[in-house]
Amino acid sequence: MSRRPTVKDVAEAAGVSVATVSRALSGARVVRPELREVVVRTAENLGYRPHSIARALRRSRTGAIGMVVPKIENPFFPQLVGHADRVLQEHDLALLLCSSDDDPKNEAKRISILAERQIDGLLISPCSQSASAAALIDATTRMPVVQFDQRVPSVRSPFVGVDDAAGIAAVTSHLVATHRRRVAFIGADTDNWSGGRRREGFETWARSMDPSALGRMESGDFSREFGLQAAKRLLSADGDIDAIVCANDLLALGALDAATELAIDVPSRLAITGFDDINIATVSRPTLTTVRQPVAEIVETAIDILLRAINGDEDELPDVLLPVELVIRGSAP
Structure with a gap:
C-alpha cells in the first residue's frame, strides 16, 4: 500500500x-x-x-464531547443522541447536549457555551447553510468539529450524512412502479441542508419525468403541523394528486392527518412517503413507507472521525455519504 x-x-x-x-x-x-x-x-x-485513540483521550482536557442538534422534538435526533451517548460511554467520554431550536442565534450561543467549557470536540447538525457559518467557523478555530446529518458546506470540517438525492430517487421510482401518476412534494426550507438536497432530488425527478410536478410543491419546516397544512392545500387545489413525497417522517405524518380530515383513503386513493424512519413510522395507521437513514453508522462514523481529529490525525478526515434504504410499508405499498 x-x-x-x-x-x-x-x-x-x-x-x-x-x-x-x-x-x-x-x-x-x-x-x-x-x-x-x-x-x-x-x-x-x-x-x-x-497515534492511538487511547493516547488522544488521555491528552483531552475534559473528557467531554459537545453535541448540538436543530430540534430535539424531532424524533430522529433523539435516536442519534441516544446512540452517540452509548458509543461515547464506551470511550469513557461524557456527552454534553444542546438544541439550537432551529435558531442560528441560539445555536451560536450554545456553541460558545460548550467551547467555554473546553469540550474536547464538537458534533453538530447545523440548522442553516448560511446563518450558521460564522459561529461554526469560529468553533473550528477552537476545537475539532464534525458536522453530521446537516452541514454548512462553506465551513472546512468533516461531514457525515446520507445520500438524500438517492433516497428521493428510490421513493419516486417506487411510486412510478406502483402506477402513481400525479405526484406532489412537501419539504422544508432549502437553507436547511437536508431540506435543500431532498427538494433538489424531487426537482431532478420532476424535470425528467413529470415537469408538471414542479407546480405541486410546498416548502416550510420539518414539522407535523406544516405537513398537515401543506397537504390540505395541495389536495384541495388538485383532486387528482395520487401520491405525496414528504422530506421527513413528521411531514408525512401530517399528510396522513390531512388525508384523514379530507376523508381520502391511504393508500388506495393516495400514497404518502416519508424520510428518516423514526420509531413512530412503524405504528402509524397505516404504517409509513419511508427512507431509512443508518443512524448507528452515521453516529459511529462521526465519532470515529472526531476522535481522530482530537488525536491530531490530519490524514484523510473525509466527508462521508452513507447509503439509505427504502422501507416499503402500508402508506405506499
Whole structure:
C-alpha cells in the first residue's frame, strides 16, 4: 500500500466496522478479546501506526464531547443522541447536549457555551447553510468539529450524512412502479441542508419525468403541523394528486392527518412517503413507507472521525455519504 494505511483500511481488512476498530485499538471493554486480537493483528500487518485513540483521550482536557442538534422534538435526533451517548460511554467520554431550536442565534450561543467549557470536540447538525457559518467557523478555530446529518458546506470540517438525492430517487421510482401518476412534494426550507438536497432530488425527478410536478410543491419546516397544512392545500387545489413525497417522517405524518380530515383513503386513493424512519413510522395507521437513514453508522462514523481529529490525525478526515434504504410499508405499498 503506497499511502499511509487508515483506520478504514484496517476495518475492511478485518471485516469489521470502523467504530469496532477504534474501540478495539482504544482498549474498550465492550470488544471481545478474540475480536480485539484480530483487529490488532490486522493493524500490525498493514503497518497502521496512528497515534492511538487511547493516547488522544488521555491528552483531552475534559473528557467531554459537545453535541448540538436543530430540534430535539424531532424524533430522529433523539435516536442519534441516544446512540452517540452509548458509543461515547464506551470511550469513557461524557456527552454534553444542546438544541439550537432551529435558531442560528441560539445555536451560536450554545456553541460558545460548550467551547467555554473546553469540550474536547464538537458534533453538530447545523440548522442553516448560511446563518450558521460564522459561529461554526469560529468553533473550528477552537476545537475539532464534525458536522453530521446537516452541514454548512462553506465551513472546512468533516461531514457525515446520507445520500438524500438517492433516497428521493428510490421513493419516486417506487411510486412510478406502483402506477402513481400525479405526484406532489412537501419539504422544508432549502437553507436547511437536508431540506435543500431532498427538494433538489424531487426537482431532478420532476424535470425528467413529470415537469408538471414542479407546480405541486410546498416548502416550510420539518414539522407535523406544516405537513398537515401543506397537504390540505395541495389536495384541495388538485383532486387528482395520487401520491405525496414528504422530506421527513413528521411531514408525512401530517399528510396522513390531512388525508384523514379530507376523508381520502391511504393508500388506495393516495400514497404518502416519508424520510428518516423514526420509531413512530412503524405504528402509524397505516404504517409509513419511508427512507431509512443508518443512524448507528452515521453516529459511529462521526465519532470515529472526531476522535481522530482530537488525536491530531490530519490524514484523510473525509466527508462521508452513507447509503439509505427504502422501507416499503402500508402508506405506499
